[in-house]
Amino acid sequence: MARDKAETKARILTAVGKLLAESGFKSLGVNAIAREAGVDKVLIYRYFEGLPTLLQQFAQAGDYWLSMEALVGDESTIEAETLADWMTYLLLEFMGDLQERSITQEILRWELLEGNELTDELAQVRDQLALDSLKFLKGKGEFPVDQDVPAISAVLIAGVVYLTLRAKIHNTFMGIDFSAPQGWQRIETALASIIQSTMQ
Amino acid sequence: MARDKAETKARILTAVGKLLAESGFKSLGVNAIAREAGVDKVLIYRYFEGLPTLLQQFAQAGDYWLSMEALVGDESTIEAETLADWMTYLLLEFMGDLQERSITQEILRWELLEGNELTDELAQVRDQLALDSLKFLKGKGEFPVDQDVPAISAVLIAGVVYLTLRAKIHNTFMGIDFSAPQGWQRIETALASIIQSTMQ
Protein backbone atom coordinates (compact mmCIF):
# COMPACT_ATOMS: atom_id res chain seq x y z
CA MET A 1 0.00 0.00 0.00
CA ALA A 2 1.36 3.37 -1.02
CA ARG A 3 2.09 5.52 1.98
CA ASP A 4 -0.31 8.28 1.24
CA LYS A 5 -2.47 9.53 4.05
CA ALA A 6 -4.71 11.63 1.82
CA GLU A 7 -5.41 8.76 -0.53
CA THR A 8 -6.09 6.40 2.33
CA LYS A 9 -8.58 8.80 3.83
CA ALA A 10 -10.22 9.14 0.43
CA ARG A 11 -10.40 5.37 0.07
CA ILE A 12 -12.11 5.09 3.41
CA LEU A 13 -14.67 7.76 2.54
CA THR A 14 -15.31 6.12 -0.80
CA ALA A 15 -15.81 2.78 0.89
CA VAL A 16 -18.49 4.28 3.13
CA GLY A 17 -20.46 5.41 0.11
CA LYS A 18 -20.05 2.14 -1.71
CA LEU A 19 -21.12 0.07 1.26
CA LEU A 20 -24.08 2.32 1.91
CA ALA A 21 -25.27 2.10 -1.67
CA GLU A 22 -24.72 -1.61 -2.03
CA SER A 23 -25.46 -3.20 1.30
CA GLY A 24 -27.19 -0.54 3.35
CA PHE A 25 -26.36 0.91 6.70
CA LYS A 26 -26.79 -2.34 8.56
CA SER A 27 -23.47 -3.62 7.38
CA LEU A 28 -21.75 -0.30 7.83
CA GLY A 29 -19.25 -1.05 10.56
CA VAL A 30 -15.63 -0.28 11.10
CA ASN A 31 -14.56 -3.74 10.03
CA ALA A 32 -16.61 -3.72 6.85
CA ILE A 33 -15.42 -0.27 5.86
CA ALA A 34 -11.79 -1.20 6.38
CA ARG A 35 -12.31 -4.41 4.41
CA GLU A 36 -14.00 -2.59 1.54
CA ALA A 37 -11.35 0.12 1.46
CA GLY A 38 -8.55 -2.44 1.57
CA VAL A 39 -7.14 -0.68 4.57
CA ASP A 40 -6.41 -1.63 8.14
CA LYS A 41 -9.20 -0.59 10.45
CA VAL A 42 -6.84 1.01 12.90
CA LEU A 43 -6.37 3.76 10.34
CA ILE A 44 -10.03 4.64 10.63
CA TYR A 45 -9.50 5.35 14.28
CA ARG A 46 -6.29 7.20 13.61
CA TYR A 47 -7.54 9.41 10.82
CA PHE A 48 -11.19 9.81 11.76
CA GLU A 49 -11.23 9.13 15.47
CA GLY A 50 -14.08 6.68 15.00
CA LEU A 51 -17.27 5.96 13.12
CA PRO A 52 -19.20 9.06 14.22
CA THR A 53 -16.54 11.46 13.03
CA LEU A 54 -16.09 9.49 9.84
CA LEU A 55 -19.81 9.71 9.11
CA GLN A 56 -19.74 13.40 9.84
CA GLN A 57 -17.02 13.97 7.28
CA PHE A 58 -18.79 11.75 4.79
CA ALA A 59 -21.95 13.75 5.32
CA GLN A 60 -20.28 17.04 4.62
CA ALA A 61 -18.70 15.79 1.43
CA GLY A 62 -22.03 14.47 0.25
CA ASP A 63 -24.41 15.60 -2.41
CA TYR A 64 -27.72 14.07 -1.50
CA TRP A 65 -30.39 16.21 -3.04
CA LEU A 66 -31.07 18.10 -6.16
CA SER A 67 -30.30 21.77 -5.64
CA MET A 68 -32.93 24.32 -6.49
CA GLU A 69 -30.75 25.44 -9.37
CA ALA A 70 -30.57 21.93 -10.80
CA LEU A 71 -34.27 21.55 -10.14
CA VAL A 72 -35.54 24.56 -12.00
CA GLY A 73 -32.45 25.40 -14.03
CA ASP A 74 -33.59 27.37 -16.99
CA GLU A 75 -37.16 28.14 -16.10
CA SER A 76 -38.06 29.03 -19.65
CA THR A 77 -37.70 25.42 -20.78
CA ILE A 78 -40.27 24.20 -18.27
CA GLU A 79 -43.86 24.12 -19.35
CA ALA A 80 -45.61 25.13 -16.19
CA GLU A 81 -47.90 28.06 -15.69
CA THR A 82 -49.98 27.94 -12.59
CA LEU A 83 -48.83 27.44 -9.04
CA ALA A 84 -50.19 23.92 -9.17
CA ASP A 85 -48.22 23.22 -12.33
CA TRP A 86 -45.03 24.28 -10.66
CA MET A 87 -45.70 22.35 -7.51
CA THR A 88 -46.44 19.23 -9.52
CA TYR A 89 -43.29 19.72 -11.50
CA LEU A 90 -41.15 20.10 -8.39
CA LEU A 91 -42.63 17.09 -6.67
CA LEU A 92 -42.31 14.78 -9.65
CA GLU A 93 -38.75 15.92 -10.28
CA PHE A 94 -37.99 15.31 -6.63
CA MET A 95 -39.43 11.83 -6.86
CA GLY A 96 -37.60 10.90 -10.02
CA ASP A 97 -34.35 12.19 -8.61
CA LEU A 98 -34.76 10.35 -5.33
CA GLN A 99 -35.29 7.08 -7.16
CA GLU A 100 -31.80 7.39 -8.60
CA ARG A 101 -30.04 8.18 -5.35
CA SER A 102 -29.26 4.92 -3.58
CA ILE A 103 -27.20 6.53 -0.87
CA THR A 104 -29.82 9.12 -0.08
CA GLN A 105 -32.45 6.42 0.12
CA GLU A 106 -30.31 4.44 2.47
CA ILE A 107 -29.78 7.41 4.74
CA LEU A 108 -33.52 8.08 4.74
CA ARG A 109 -34.08 4.49 5.78
CA TRP A 110 -31.55 4.94 8.53
CA GLU A 111 -33.27 8.12 9.64
CA LEU A 112 -36.37 6.09 10.43
CA LEU A 113 -34.47 4.03 12.95
CA GLU A 114 -32.16 6.47 14.66
CA GLY A 115 -30.53 9.82 14.33
CA ASN A 116 -26.84 10.21 13.69
CA GLU A 117 -24.41 12.60 12.07
CA LEU A 118 -25.40 11.52 8.59
CA THR A 119 -29.14 11.60 8.99
CA ASP A 120 -29.04 14.95 10.75
CA GLU A 121 -27.08 16.52 7.95
CA LEU A 122 -29.43 15.06 5.37
CA ALA A 123 -32.53 16.23 7.20
CA GLN A 124 -31.13 19.72 7.51
CA VAL A 125 -30.36 20.00 3.82
CA ARG A 126 -33.76 18.52 2.94
CA ASP A 127 -35.62 21.01 5.07
CA GLN A 128 -33.64 23.84 3.53
CA LEU A 129 -34.50 22.57 0.06
CA ALA A 130 -38.16 22.39 1.03
CA LEU A 131 -38.07 25.93 2.34
CA ASP A 132 -36.44 27.12 -0.86
CA SER A 133 -39.07 25.32 -2.89
CA LEU A 134 -41.91 26.93 -1.00
CA LYS A 135 -40.27 30.31 -1.43
CA PHE A 136 -39.89 29.63 -5.12
CA LEU A 137 -43.51 28.61 -5.40
CA LYS A 138 -44.61 31.78 -3.65
CA GLY A 139 -43.13 33.62 -6.58
CA LYS A 140 -45.26 31.61 -8.97
CA GLY A 141 -48.66 32.47 -7.62
CA GLU A 142 -50.69 33.24 -4.55
CA PHE A 143 -51.08 30.37 -2.11
CA PRO A 144 -54.74 29.50 -1.56
CA VAL A 145 -55.60 31.22 1.69
CA ASP A 146 -57.62 28.31 3.04
CA GLN A 147 -54.85 25.76 2.53
CA ASP A 148 -51.82 24.90 4.63
CA VAL A 149 -49.39 24.44 1.78
CA PRO A 150 -46.43 23.33 3.92
CA ALA A 151 -48.56 20.66 5.60
CA ILE A 152 -49.91 19.44 2.27
CA SER A 153 -46.38 19.33 0.90
CA ALA A 154 -45.24 17.40 3.95
CA VAL A 155 -47.89 14.73 3.43
CA LEU A 156 -47.15 14.34 -0.26
CA ILE A 157 -43.39 14.29 0.14
CA ALA A 158 -43.71 11.82 3.00
CA GLY A 159 -45.82 9.63 0.75
CA VAL A 160 -43.30 9.80 -2.06
CA VAL A 161 -40.41 8.97 0.23
CA TYR A 162 -42.25 6.06 1.82
CA LEU A 163 -43.29 4.54 -1.48
CA THR A 164 -39.78 4.93 -2.86
CA LEU A 165 -38.13 3.30 0.13
CA ARG A 166 -40.66 0.53 0.31
CA ALA A 167 -40.58 -0.29 -3.38
CA LYS A 168 -36.96 -1.37 -3.05
CA ILE A 169 -38.03 -4.14 -0.70
CA HIS A 170 -41.55 -5.12 -1.72
CA ASN A 171 -43.10 -5.01 -5.13
CA THR A 172 -46.61 -4.13 -4.17
CA PHE A 173 -48.35 -1.73 -1.85
CA MET A 174 -52.11 -1.48 -1.58
CA GLY A 175 -52.49 -3.58 -4.67
CA ILE A 176 -50.31 -1.37 -6.80
CA ASP A 177 -47.37 -3.01 -8.50
CA PHE A 178 -44.24 -0.91 -8.14
CA SER A 179 -42.03 -3.23 -10.11
CA ALA A 180 -43.73 -2.04 -13.28
CA PRO A 181 -43.53 1.51 -14.64
CA GLN A 182 -47.33 1.59 -14.80
CA GLY A 183 -47.46 1.48 -11.02
CA TRP A 184 -45.29 4.55 -10.73
CA GLN A 185 -47.23 6.18 -13.50
CA ARG A 186 -50.39 5.82 -11.46
CA ILE A 187 -48.67 7.46 -8.48
CA GLU A 188 -47.45 10.34 -10.62
CA THR A 189 -50.90 10.90 -12.01
CA ALA A 190 -52.41 10.72 -8.55
CA LEU A 191 -49.95 13.28 -7.23
CA ALA A 192 -50.60 15.63 -10.11
CA SER A 193 -54.30 15.22 -9.66
CA ILE A 194 -54.14 15.87 -5.92
CA ILE A 195 -52.12 19.01 -6.39
CA GLN A 196 -54.29 20.35 -9.18
CA SER A 197 -57.43 19.79 -7.16
CA THR A 198 -56.10 21.07 -3.89
CA MET A 199 -54.03 24.06 -4.93
CA GLN A 200 -56.55 26.05 -6.82
CA MET B 1 -39.45 -22.45 36.69
CA ALA B 2 -42.71 -24.34 36.60
CA ARG B 3 -42.58 -27.18 34.13
CA ASP B 4 -45.33 -26.00 31.90
CA LYS B 5 -44.72 -26.09 28.19
CA ALA B 6 -47.78 -24.05 27.29
CA GLU B 7 -46.88 -21.30 29.72
CA THR B 8 -43.29 -21.25 28.58
CA LYS B 9 -44.36 -20.86 24.97
CA ALA B 10 -46.68 -18.06 26.01
CA ARG B 11 -43.87 -16.33 27.89
CA ILE B 12 -41.69 -16.49 24.82
CA LEU B 13 -44.38 -15.04 22.58
CA THR B 14 -45.06 -12.31 25.11
CA ALA B 15 -41.39 -11.49 25.28
CA VAL B 16 -41.31 -10.99 21.51
CA GLY B 17 -44.06 -8.41 21.73
CA LYS B 18 -42.53 -6.63 24.66
CA LEU B 19 -39.11 -6.44 23.08
CA LEU B 20 -40.58 -5.23 19.81
CA ALA B 21 -42.58 -2.50 21.48
CA GLU B 22 -39.82 -1.36 23.78
CA SER B 23 -36.56 -1.77 21.95
CA GLY B 24 -37.49 -2.36 18.35
CA PHE B 25 -36.63 -5.17 16.02
CA LYS B 26 -32.92 -4.50 16.09
CA SER B 27 -32.54 -6.09 19.47
CA LEU B 28 -34.90 -8.92 18.65
CA GLY B 29 -32.62 -11.92 18.75
CA VAL B 30 -32.85 -15.36 20.23
CA ASN B 31 -30.68 -14.41 23.17
CA ALA B 32 -32.63 -11.26 23.97
CA ILE B 33 -35.97 -13.03 23.73
CA ALA B 34 -34.83 -15.81 26.03
CA ARG B 35 -33.44 -13.26 28.49
CA GLU B 36 -36.65 -11.23 28.46
CA ALA B 37 -38.82 -14.31 28.88
CA GLY B 38 -36.64 -15.62 31.67
CA VAL B 39 -36.24 -18.85 29.79
CA ASP B 40 -33.33 -20.78 28.38
CA LYS B 41 -32.87 -20.08 24.73
CA VAL B 42 -32.65 -23.69 23.83
CA LEU B 43 -36.39 -23.86 24.50
CA ILE B 44 -36.97 -21.43 21.68
CA TYR B 45 -35.37 -23.88 19.32
CA ARG B 46 -37.18 -26.79 20.84
CA TYR B 47 -40.65 -25.27 20.84
CA PHE B 48 -40.44 -23.00 17.83
CA GLU B 49 -37.70 -24.49 15.74
CA GLY B 50 -36.06 -21.08 15.45
CA LEU B 51 -36.65 -17.38 15.05
CA PRO B 52 -38.51 -17.54 11.72
CA THR B 53 -41.10 -19.98 13.00
CA LEU B 54 -41.41 -18.06 16.23
CA LEU B 55 -42.09 -14.86 14.33
CA GLN B 56 -44.60 -16.64 12.18
CA GLN B 57 -46.55 -17.80 15.20
CA PHE B 58 -46.29 -14.38 16.76
CA ALA B 59 -47.61 -12.87 13.57
CA GLN B 60 -50.64 -15.11 13.49
CA ALA B 61 -51.51 -14.41 17.09
CA GLY B 62 -51.24 -10.71 16.41
CA ASP B 63 -53.80 -7.99 16.15
CA TYR B 64 -52.08 -5.23 14.26
CA TRP B 65 -54.78 -3.23 12.59
CA LEU B 66 -58.20 -1.96 13.26
CA SER B 67 -60.75 -4.23 11.67
CA MET B 68 -63.37 -2.76 9.40
CA GLU B 69 -65.94 -3.57 12.05
CA ALA B 70 -64.05 -1.68 14.74
CA LEU B 71 -63.42 1.10 12.24
CA VAL B 72 -66.98 1.80 11.23
CA GLY B 73 -68.80 -0.04 13.99
CA ASP B 74 -72.19 1.51 14.28
CA GLU B 75 -72.35 3.63 11.17
CA SER B 76 -75.22 5.66 12.45
CA THR B 77 -73.04 7.31 15.09
CA ILE B 78 -70.61 8.64 12.50
CA GLU B 79 -71.30 12.01 11.04
CA ALA B 80 -70.22 11.52 7.47
CA GLU B 81 -72.30 11.96 4.38
CA THR B 82 -70.36 12.19 1.20
CA LEU B 83 -67.78 9.79 -0.12
CA ALA B 84 -65.09 12.30 0.78
CA ASP B 85 -66.42 12.53 4.32
CA TRP B 86 -66.17 8.79 4.72
CA MET B 87 -62.74 8.58 3.21
CA THR B 88 -61.50 11.33 5.50
CA TYR B 89 -63.02 9.57 8.45
CA LEU B 90 -61.38 6.28 7.60
CA LEU B 91 -57.96 7.80 7.02
CA LEU B 92 -57.94 9.84 10.20
CA GLU B 93 -59.15 6.88 12.24
CA PHE B 94 -56.42 4.79 10.67
CA MET B 95 -53.83 7.39 11.58
CA GLY B 96 -54.99 7.80 15.15
CA ASP B 97 -55.08 4.06 15.62
CA LEU B 98 -51.62 3.55 14.14
CA GLN B 99 -50.15 6.10 16.54
CA GLU B 100 -51.20 3.90 19.43
CA ARG B 101 -49.80 0.66 18.08
CA SER B 102 -46.13 0.47 18.95
CA ILE B 103 -45.70 -3.06 17.71
CA THR B 104 -47.33 -2.36 14.39
CA GLN B 105 -45.13 0.68 13.93
CA GLU B 106 -42.09 -1.36 14.66
CA ILE B 107 -43.04 -4.01 12.15
CA LEU B 108 -43.67 -1.32 9.55
CA ARG B 109 -40.19 0.01 10.24
CA TRP B 110 -38.84 -3.46 9.81
CA GLU B 111 -40.71 -3.84 6.56
CA LEU B 112 -38.70 -0.97 5.16
CA LEU B 113 -35.50 -2.89 5.63
CA GLU B 114 -36.35 -6.45 4.80
CA GLY B 115 -39.16 -8.90 4.43
CA ASN B 116 -39.80 -11.66 6.91
CA GLU B 117 -42.64 -13.73 8.29
CA LEU B 118 -43.91 -10.90 10.42
CA THR B 119 -43.79 -8.14 7.84
CA ASP B 120 -45.37 -10.34 5.21
CA GLU B 121 -48.28 -11.17 7.45
CA LEU B 122 -48.74 -7.52 8.36
CA ALA B 123 -48.62 -6.40 4.74
CA GLN B 124 -51.17 -9.00 3.75
CA VAL B 125 -53.61 -7.96 6.45
CA ARG B 126 -53.04 -4.30 5.65
CA ASP B 127 -53.77 -4.79 1.97
CA GLN B 128 -56.90 -6.72 2.83
CA LEU B 129 -58.03 -3.91 5.11
CA ALA B 130 -57.37 -1.41 2.34
CA LEU B 131 -59.39 -3.49 -0.10
CA ASP B 132 -62.24 -3.73 2.36
CA SER B 133 -62.11 0.01 2.91
CA LEU B 134 -62.30 0.73 -0.80
CA LYS B 135 -65.19 -1.66 -1.11
CA PHE B 136 -66.91 0.03 1.80
CA LEU B 137 -66.34 3.43 0.24
CA LYS B 138 -67.83 2.23 -3.03
CA GLY B 139 -71.03 1.74 -1.14
CA LYS B 140 -70.97 5.32 0.04
CA GLY B 141 -70.89 7.05 -3.29
CA GLU B 142 -69.70 6.91 -6.86
CA PHE B 143 -65.92 7.19 -7.29
CA PRO B 144 -65.00 10.14 -9.46
CA VAL B 145 -64.41 8.64 -12.88
CA ASP B 146 -61.34 10.72 -13.60
CA GLN B 147 -59.56 9.77 -10.37
CA ASP B 148 -57.50 6.71 -9.46
CA VAL B 149 -58.84 6.31 -5.95
CA PRO B 150 -56.55 3.40 -4.99
CA ALA B 151 -53.47 5.31 -6.10
CA ILE B 152 -54.56 8.43 -4.23
CA SER B 153 -55.21 6.32 -1.14
CA ALA B 154 -51.80 4.74 -1.47
CA VAL B 155 -50.09 8.12 -1.52
CA LEU B 156 -52.00 9.41 1.48
CA ILE B 157 -51.61 6.27 3.54
CA ALA B 158 -47.93 6.13 2.68
CA GLY B 159 -47.61 9.71 3.87
CA VAL B 160 -49.41 8.98 7.11
CA VAL B 161 -47.27 5.94 7.80
CA TYR B 162 -44.05 7.76 7.04
CA LEU B 163 -44.88 10.73 9.22
CA THR B 164 -45.93 8.45 12.06
CA LEU B 165 -42.79 6.36 11.93
CA ARG B 166 -40.53 9.34 11.59
CA ALA B 167 -42.13 11.33 14.36
CA LYS B 168 -40.99 8.74 16.88
CA ILE B 169 -37.39 9.54 16.03
CA HIS B 170 -37.32 13.19 15.00
CA ASN B 171 -39.51 15.99 16.19
CA THR B 172 -39.71 17.98 13.00
CA PHE B 173 -40.25 17.34 9.32
CA MET B 174 -40.39 20.09 6.75
CA GLY B 175 -40.59 22.67 9.47
CA ILE B 176 -43.60 21.08 11.13
CA ASP B 177 -43.27 20.18 14.78
CA PHE B 178 -44.63 16.73 15.48
CA SER B 179 -43.95 16.81 19.17
CA ALA B 180 -46.87 19.18 19.58
CA PRO B 181 -50.50 18.30 18.90
CA GLN B 182 -50.76 21.34 16.65
CA GLY B 183 -48.35 19.72 14.21
CA TRP B 184 -50.57 16.66 13.90
CA GLN B 185 -53.59 18.88 13.71
CA ARG B 186 -52.13 20.55 10.64
CA ILE B 187 -51.59 17.16 9.04
CA GLU B 188 -55.14 16.08 9.77
CA THR B 189 -56.52 19.25 8.30
CA ALA B 190 -54.31 18.90 5.25
CA LEU B 191 -55.47 15.32 4.71
CA ALA B 192 -59.11 16.29 5.05
CA SER B 193 -58.60 19.16 2.69
CA ILE B 194 -56.82 17.02 0.10
CA ILE B 195 -59.56 14.43 0.14
CA GLN B 196 -62.38 16.94 -0.01
CA SER B 197 -60.78 18.69 -2.96
CA THR B 198 -59.78 15.60 -4.84
CA MET B 199 -62.71 13.27 -4.32
CA GLN B 200 -65.53 15.40 -5.58
Added chain:
DNA sequence: AACAAAAGTCACCGACCAGTGACAAACTAT
Protein backbone atom coordinates in the same frame (compact mmCIF):
# COMPACT_ATOMS: atom_id res chain seq x y z
C1' DA C 1 -41.55 -48.56 42.39
C1' DA C 2 -39.48 -48.45 37.78
C1' DC C 3 -38.92 -46.28 33.66
C1' DA C 4 -39.44 -43.37 29.64
C1' DA C 5 -40.65 -39.05 27.89
C1' DA C 6 -40.96 -34.27 28.52
C1' DA C 7 -39.20 -29.88 30.46
C1' DG C 8 -35.62 -27.22 31.77
C1' DT C 9 -30.32 -26.21 32.69
C1' DC C 10 -25.51 -25.73 31.59
C1' DA C 11 -21.49 -25.20 29.00
C1' DC C 12 -19.65 -24.79 24.97
C1' DC C 13 -18.54 -23.69 19.74
C1' DG C 14 -17.47 -20.67 15.82
C1' DA C 15 -18.32 -16.23 13.82
C1' DC C 16 -18.52 -11.54 14.01
C1' DC C 17 -17.94 -7.07 16.17
C1' DA C 18 -15.49 -2.56 18.21
C1' DG C 19 -11.47 -1.11 19.94
C1' DT C 20 -6.28 -1.07 21.23
C1' DG C 21 -1.23 -1.91 22.06
C1' DA C 22 2.99 -3.23 20.01
C1' DC C 23 5.56 -3.34 16.18
C1' DA C 24 7.69 -2.76 11.23
C1' DA C 25 8.51 0.04 7.19
C1' DA C 26 9.06 4.38 4.98
C1' DC C 27 9.61 9.13 4.67
C1' DT C 28 11.88 13.79 6.46
C1' DA C 29 14.65 16.93 8.61
C1' DT C 30 18.87 17.67 10.57
Added chain:
DNA sequence: ATAGTTTGTCACTGGTCGGTGACTTTTGTT
Protein backbone atom coordinates in the same frame (compact mmCIF):
# COMPACT_ATOMS: atom_id res chain seq x y z
C1' DA D 1 23.77 8.85 7.80
C1' DT D 2 20.98 9.14 11.75
C1' DA D 3 17.02 10.19 14.60
C1' DG D 4 12.29 11.06 14.85
C1' DT D 5 7.91 11.03 12.94
C1' DT D 6 4.39 9.28 10.00
C1' DT D 7 2.12 5.48 7.70
C1' DG D 8 0.74 1.04 7.69
C1' DT D 9 0.53 -4.09 9.65
C1' DC D 10 -0.42 -7.56 13.02
C1' DA D 11 -2.30 -9.77 16.87
C1' DC D 12 -5.03 -9.58 20.54
C1' DT D 13 -8.91 -8.54 24.06
C1' DG D 14 -13.58 -8.64 25.52
C1' DG D 15 -18.10 -8.77 24.12
C1' DT D 16 -22.43 -10.40 21.58
C1' DC D 17 -24.54 -13.36 18.60
C1' DG D 18 -26.87 -17.89 16.73
C1' DG D 19 -26.79 -22.52 17.40
C1' DT D 20 -26.07 -27.27 19.66
C1' DG D 21 -24.79 -31.41 22.59
C1' DA D 22 -24.97 -33.32 27.02
C1' DC D 23 -26.85 -33.17 31.20
C1' DT D 24 -30.41 -33.01 35.31
C1' DT D 25 -35.01 -32.73 37.05
C1' DT D 26 -39.81 -33.39 36.88
C1' DT D 27 -43.95 -35.67 35.32
C1' DG D 28 -46.95 -39.32 34.02
C1' DT D 29 -47.69 -44.10 32.75
C1' DT D 30 -47.42 -48.87 33.65
